Amino acid sequence: GAVVSQHPSRVICKSGTSVKIECRSLDFQATTMFWYRQFPKQSLMLMATSNEGSKATYEQGVEKDKFLINHASLTLSTLTVTSAHPEDSSFYICSARDPKGDRRGATEAFFGQGTRLTVV
């Protein structure tokens, strides 16, 4: 299947600083990418949908100014956690759709490995 690479896998940052997480589709062009947040032993909560060349669509309750999403190219989306606080500590996962899969009737989303963010 297609490969989605997420970097870094782990990051520790100081409270008040910003941290950027990258999500890359390695062997396909992803017009749409998704960012999820997962709390310990809980499910994945969709934070936002990132569309190449346009503004991200945020889910209700997600602060747009805190979680900045940029989808600058068809293979890269970034999530920047601004002015991070300890409560932002979580596991962040991105996923990407391969639009060619739709035509093959094989729509699915491919997931990155996740990023463990710890804010101290």
Added chain:
Amino acid sequence: AQSVTQPDIHITVSEGASLELRCNYSYGATPYLFWYVQSPGQGLQLLLKYFSGDTLVQGIKGFEAEFKRSQSSFNLRKPSVHWSDAAEYFCAVAPRGFQKLVFGTGTRLLVSP
């Protein structure tokens, strides 16, 4: 609102025994249905998916799932569980057009010797 329910938070199965993980969804029309597996600290791997056609879907690692429209269910099964199957399993749905995935709360599978 669309939702996905996985009623079992934890399940313990003996190695070699059969497994069934339950998933029910609430949605106006039949959505796309998925099962993912997540190992600790890792991303998600797709086990199988249902879009249309045959209601019994075969996936990787010996897993299968059956879509039952009348019950709005998409239960995951495996005839013989291996110790390496211990992980978190998520059922997910996406509306036709695949705008986004909605995940269930997950079921943690423990495999006993």
